[in-house]
Amino acid sequence: MQSLLIISHGSRRETSNNEILQLTQTLRKELSQSYPIIASAFLEFSEQSIPEAIGQCIEKGATRIKVLPYFLAAGVHVTKDIPDEISTARLQYRSVEVEILPHIGSSNSICGLIGNMLDTGNTHGI
Template sequence: MMHLLVVAHGSRREDSNLEIHQLIEQLRLTTTRFAAIDCAFLEIAEPNIAQGLRQQIAQGARQIVVMPYFLSAGRHVSIDIPEQVQNIRDAHPQIDIHIAGHLGVAEKIRRIVIEQALLAI
């Protein structure tokens, strides 16, 4: 079964990082599609991407989906995350690691934006 690693930016503001950890707990409760669901952070907070992937590999993961928790395809999505994932691929060629599209390309995001805006009224 596959593992999921949700990668967020990371913040000096601990409440922001806690928000990601809470999301992970909610995901764990709502799906059985993954053997494990964890988070990692691109910078500032821990675990970083390499630590998160190594942890999942140590838990027995053979297939991992990395989900960039970002809205746009800036440098972090297009360069930083793929480079860090590739470093782990190179060190663990027996592990199948896929990078999912970032949140901003999800078809449902348009509906979510409108729904969220309407909540402000």
């Protein structure tokens, strides 16, 4: 069973982290056919580590996990911290395939999203 794990930076501000949890909920509805299990984890300011989040996906039946770095640019978190955490998780859960996807900022649709946002002001208002 395919699983998607959204990894974001995390904030001291609870409202900020709630935005990611809300996004995760929306993705669960919209992508449920391709990804029956969708989870999120924070790199910082969270009690749950990334290997623990992966463990929870596996408990729910995940056999393949795609990790989406929810970052706009490939700084140290994307190029080192997340791969390091995933390497640890791979050692712990050897039977499961864990793939790191490109970070969200590398999407070629970002410019279009910005243009649309400027035109329509279509935001969730948090």
